[in-house]
Amino acid sequence: MAVSVVLPRALTPYAFGLGAVQLDGSCATVREALGQVAERWPALIDRVLTEQGELRRHVNIFVGDESIAFLDGLSTAVDDGVTITIVPAVSGG
Amino acid sequence: MATPSTLVLVGTTKGAFILSSDDAREEWTVDGPHFPGEAVYAMAFDQRAGRSRLLVGVHSNHWGATIRFSDDLGRSWSGPERQAIRFPESSGLSLAQVWQILPGRAEEPDVVWAGVEPAALFRSEDGGETWAPVQGLLEHPHRPRWMPGGGGLCLHTIVLDPANLDRMAIAISTAGFYRTDDGGATWRPRNAGVRAVFLPDKYPEFGQCVHKVTHHRSRPERLFLQNHWGLYRSDDWGDSWQDVANGVPSDFGFAIQAHPHDPDTVYVIPIQSDEFRVVPGAQLRVYRTRDAGATWGALDDGLPQEQAFESVLRDGLAVDTHARAGVYFGTRSGKLYGSNDDGESWTTLADALPPICCVKTAVLAPS
Numbered sequence: 001m002a003v004s005v006v007l008p009r010a011l012t013p014y015a016f017g018l019g020a021v022q023l024d025g026s027c028a029t030v031r032e033a034l035g036q037v038a039e040r041w042p043a044l045i046d047r048v049l050t051e052q053g054e055l056r057r058h059v060n061i062f063v064g065d066e067s068i069a070f071l072d073g074l075s076t077a078v079d080d081g082v083t084i085t086i087v088p089a090v091s092g093g
Numbered sequence: 094m095a096t097p098s099t100l101v102l103v104g105t106t107k108g109a110f111i112l113s114s115d116d117a118r119e120e121w122t123v124d125g126p127h128f129p130g131e132a133v134y135a136m137a138f139d140q141r142a143g144r145s146r147l148l149v150g151v152h153s154n155h156w157g158a159t160i161r162f163s164d165d166l167g168r169s170w171s172g173p174e175r176q177a178i179r180f181p182e183s184s185g186l187s188l189a190q191v192w193q194i195l196p197g198r199a200e201e202p203d204v205v206w207a208g209v210e211p212a213a214l215f216r217s218e219d220g221g222e223t224w225a226p227v228q229g230l231l232e233h234p235h236r237p238r239w240m241p242g243g244g245g246l247c248l249h250t251i252v253l254d255p256a257n258l259d260r261m262a263i264a265i266s267t268a269g270f271y272r273t274d275d276g277g278a279t280w281r282p283r284n285a286g287v288r289a290v291f292l293p294d295k296y297p298e299f300g301q302c303v304h305k306v307t308h309h310r311s312r313p314e315r316l317f318l319q320n321h322w323g324l325y326r327s328d329d330w331g332d333s334w335q336d337v338a339n340g341v342p343s344d345f346g347f348a349i350q351a352h353p354h355d356p357d358t359v360y361v362i363p364i365q366s367d368e369f370r371v372v373p374g375a376q377l378r379v380y381r382t383r384d385a386g387a388t389w390g391a392l393d394d395g396l397p398q399e400q401a402f403e404s405v406l407r408d409g410l411a412v413d414t415h416a417r418a419g420v421y422f423g424t425r426s427g428k429l430y431g432s433n434d435d436g437e438s439w440t441t442l443a444d445a446l447p448p449i450c451c452v453k454t455a456v457l458a459p460s
Contacts, residue, residue, distance in 0.1 A: 010156065014174060043174035047156035050187035051179040058155045088155040 003027060003078055005037055006085040007044070014044035030061060031074040033084055048086060058089040097122070099413055100166075100455040101421050102147070103429060104133030107447035109149055111167050118419050118433035121442050127167055134408070135207070137194040138455035139220065142202035145457070148221050150191025150207070158190050160207065162221055178207060178215050178224045184231060186211050192249040193408070194221070200258065208248035212239060212265040214277070227277045235268065235282070235299055242266035242302050242321075249407055250303070254330075255310045262306070262316075262331060269301035270318065270331050283331030290322045304347045305407045309356035317359045317386065319349040319407075321367065326386045337386025342373040348410035352435075353418050357385040360392075360412070360420060360436060362405045370404045377401040379410075379422065379436055395439035396430060403428070408451035415456060423449030 003023045012019055021041070027033040031053075038045035048059055053074075055061065061068045062085040068076040078084065097113035101121070108126025128151045135150030147167060152158040161172035180186040189210040197204030205217040207224060214227040230248075239246055243266075250264035262272040262283070269284040282299035289301045302321035309315070317337075318325040322345050324338040338344035343363040352358035361380050365373045372378065377396040380389045397403075403424040413419035420432040427446035430439045 010153075043176075046174075046176040047153075050157070051176065052182065052185060052187050054187065056155065056157055 003033055003080065004083050005033060006083060008087055010088065011044050011047060011086065014047065015041045026080075027078055029072075029074065029078055030063060030068055030076045030084060033078055034074070060087050060089050061085070062087065098457050099415070099419065100138060100457065101411070101413075101419075101429070101431065101442070102136040102138065102451075102453040102455070103423055103443075103446065103449060104136050104149070104408075104451040104453075105423075105427070105447035105449050106132045109133040109136060109151075109167075110443070110446060111147075112429075112442060113166075116415065118413075118415070118431065121431075123443055124167060126447075127170070128161070132190075132450065134450045135191045135194045136451055136453045137196060137205075138453065139196040139205065140455070140458050141196060141199060142220075144220065146220060148194045148205065150194055152190045158188050158209075160191060160194065160221060160224075173222060177222065178209060180213070180226065180231075184226075186213070189245060190247070192244075192247045193251055195251045195253070198253060198255055198258065206251050206253075206261075208251050208263060210245045210247035211241075212236075212246045212248040212268060214248055214251070214263055216277075229273065229278045230263070230271070230280050233271075233280055238300070239265060239268040240300070250306050252306055252308060252313075252316065254313050256313065260330070264303040264306050264318075266304065266321075267300060267302040269299045270303050270306060271299075272331055283327075284334070285332065286334035286336075287318065287320055287325055288323050305349045307349050307351040307359065309351045309353075312356035315356060315385070317349055317351065319346050319361060321345070324349075324361065324386070337382070338389075339387060340389040341380050342378075346405075347407040348405045348422065350410045350412055350420075353412050353414045354416075355383070358383045359386070360410060361389070362410060362422060364404055371402045372404065375399065375401050375403075377403050377424075377430075379420070379439075381436055392432075392436040392439075394437060395432075395441075406450055408453075409449055411452045411454045413454040413456050419454065421452050421454060423452045425449065 005021045101112040103110040108129045110125030132152040137148045139146040147163045193208035195206045205221040207215040215224040252262040254260035259276040271280040314330045316327040324344045325334040326337045346364045376398045379392045410422040420436045423429045429443040431442045
């Protein structure tokens, strides 16, 4: 089964307007999943990760219904068929 | 209004605005916001080599920072989809914000400089499309001891020697003023005489919180510096500094800007103190020296003189290059003021913009 990565509206322009990206290859962690996304849509991942590969401070990622902040961060395991959701944090001014 | 000839570029916490007017600068058209919701701390206009390029440093609270540009005065924007300014992996640093964009000298028409946070200088050799860090500053031995100020550890000021391509200077909060004489390979702190009130050693080699530095290209070695407490002048490219706070109500402030034609004329907007960052006495006044800092006088015709609890950030003051200079500044409460007569009188150009981070100008070359 594939892993799908659901994108926030603000990032869809960097994936040809797609609201979700289906990953065909296997990936063991969120970091690997984002790496696969970056191969196809590097500008999208520029906006999710810093150039040092860290998750940007005001971006949240969920695996299923749980935030990776409460799991293993980018090392959180990814099972087949799971949905990874990228969302902007509730922040601003 | 006749054909627009004058631009005032306004970066705010929630987007960029472009004001345009003719040579008289009495009526203005406001265009924007561009990049709504994104903070714009850096803007520049590049007219070298036949360009008409507007460069903007945009920062999304969520998605990071990048540089975008427009070759049609903001009708459309382009720029690399990838984050063009990137720290090398070996540095361990990540771009937080672009604080300054400055086109290079006429002799290097494709060179553009960018000052960023965390403090670093980037150079583009293709008009701002691709960038590389200046290694001599990125790997400076002082870097571990530089400390972030209230705005973060930012390189906010770039000063070019128009005659010597190997000489330029930068200012970092909080690190101080540094100059290179070898094209960026090495950088020496140049802070002798500049006080650091917040350190046990009040006159360290480096570590000062320099807020902004300005000069006039006809006398580039004469620099004016607004410090975190202290208003200074150097006549030797920063080798030594003298206090010139002679008649200003406070020597705390951020914005300082040289006149476009007279190297002895400079504008500042004093702030009451570091603890109460509003204009002194809640009276909004620009101060001008015409004698290189020997004396300063207030300019307030048309500016609010009661209950004006305003402040102006380091890049919130700009001048245009018309024969009778236009002077412009924007406040953190989103008010934009302009003068078309060297600062003698002021009008409100916009009174409800988002908080203003930077103000820049351009006089368009005849097409």
